[in-house]
Amino acid sequence: MTAATFADLGLSPELVRACGEAGFALPSPVQREAIPPVLRERDVLGLAPTGSGKTAAFALPLLQRLLEGRAFAFRRVRVLVLVPTRELAMQVGEVFRVLGGATERRPKVSVLHGGVSVNPQMMALRGGADVVVATPGRLLDVLDRNAVRLDAVETLVLDEADRLLDLGFAAERERVLAALPARRQNLLFSATFPPEVQALAELLLRDPVRIEAATQESAAPDIHQRAIAVDAPRRTELLRHLVQQGGWKRVLVFVATRHATEQVARKLRERGVPAAALHGEMSQGQRTDVLAGFKEGRWEVLLTTDLAARGIHIPALEVVVNYDLPRSADDYVHRIGRTGRAGAAGVAISFTTAATEAHFRLIEKRHAMALPREQVPGFEPTEDAPPLRADAGTGGIKGRRPSKKDKLRAAAATAGKREGEDAS
Incomplete structure (x- = not known):
């Protein structure tokens, strides 16, 4: 069967042209599966390998819906993309800017992340934004300063969702979710979904379309x-x-x-x-x-x-x-x-x-x-395995220990819970 084109998937001529300018000849497997349900405003749980085009799989249909929607004098945040790292925030934001910049409407994209002063990022939000790509901590900083509102968000994307759903982000994630409208589209994308986060993912999604491009040989x-x-x-x-x-x-x-x-x-x-x-x-x-x-x-x-x-x-x-x-x-x-x-x-x-x-x-x-x-000649190993400790369950490597930031988040979450109990 002939591979679908971006036009076949329902994208507008200007976004199809933007794909060509960005070097996307044909949709990747995850893009073929994800674009139609995202356009239909369905929730999506997407499992696909790194480097398979996941970002464009959600950016393209969301840009299309932004372009089809009503233009407002003051831009309301309609798409929120949460990511776990600064570098990923910048990279995802660049994909939205490049693809959206090739269209007539040119949606405004704001990227929020730590490691730099918050003031220029808040200045960039003046007049609103159509798309906000953010790490959870910096987004909460900006929310606390009343520099952005999330009450009009239509779509929430969790990119690298398995990381955002683990315990290290729990307190920040719950605060962000509380600021969003209850009725919204949810898109979760990652290369892995460990069993321990599957249940939490289910709580966020409503009748989701499940995409498992990672299981397809062509996607590997x-x-x-x-x-x-x-x-x-x-x-x-x-x-x-x-x-x-x-x-x-x-x-x-x-x-x-x-x-x-x-x-x-x-x-x-x-x-x-x-x-x-x-x-x-x-x-x-x-x-x-x-x-x-x-x-x-x-x-x-x-x-x-x-x-x-x-x-x-x-x-x-x-x-x-x-x-x-x-x-x-x-x-x-x-x-x-x-x-x-x-x-x-x-x-x-x-x-x-x-x-x-x-x-x-x-x-x-x-x-x-x-x-x-x-074994590489000249580097043959001579060491013996150390004695197995009674508490060693992972072959000499400890399990996934919480980082310093994870411990601080956990302590904050515990303190918040206690305060809530005292207040009640």
Whole structure:
């Protein structure tokens, strides 16, 4: 059967033209499935791989509905997109701006995120906005300052919905939901939906259309996955060896901590490999500059925490390396999904050590895969696995521990609950 075109899906000629200018020749599987029900104002639960075109899958039909709707002198927020990270907020906002900017009406898009002063973002909201893309914390800052109203929102989008539905965002999420109209369209998109968030997703959705493009062979990204056994102290030298031997010019490396990003990046630079660190304690200006340098080729290797596991699109990213394994098996999918995007092929390498081998087997089991353990000549492992502790349930790697921010959110939520009980 001939693949549907964007026009076949019901998009207007100017949005079809915008797709062509943006380089979208034909709709991806998730776009083919999502655009028609979003246009019909149905709730949608969309499961699709990273890099499969999820953002355009909801941005295009929502832009169409904005263009078809009545124009107001004062722009009311009709579309709210919540995202978990600053980088994803900027990226989603750019998709709306590029596609909407090619239309005659040019809907106004405002992006709200932390790491920068709130004042310019509030100034940009003067006169209202048609679309607001925001991280929950900054959106609440702006709401508390009465710089935006959400009582006219027609559609709520949770992008990377599994992250927004976990406990770390619970207090912020509930405050945002309380500011929205009860009657609205809800769109939830993610590459993974762990069982623990499925029930919460069901509470938000009304008779949703379920999209599982991730199960379609045509939607699966072309990622060659490898597992290399190595002693923990030799991972940095092995990483340098692989980069130089492979002639890789763009490698994204995930490590566990902020300190590790800077330490490994420094050691690579000392050995002649252009490398930089990216982590959440950097200012937004620093983060933006580092990412720009990586995309422009100033850095061959970017060391990062899970900050970069979601939402960051890096064109022509050749290789992703799990220097440290992710604590969550679901985060493995998000990490490796930074490569093999938009039809390109990619490579994902995981370093396994004696201490983390059992945890990687759990990741393999969760994703129904089995990778042979490779050994690189000169880097053969010699370490023995540590004794299994009585409380160790994840093969030497702790479970998904809450971050400092998660703990603060949980404490705030508990305090709020107590205040409510005292008031009653």
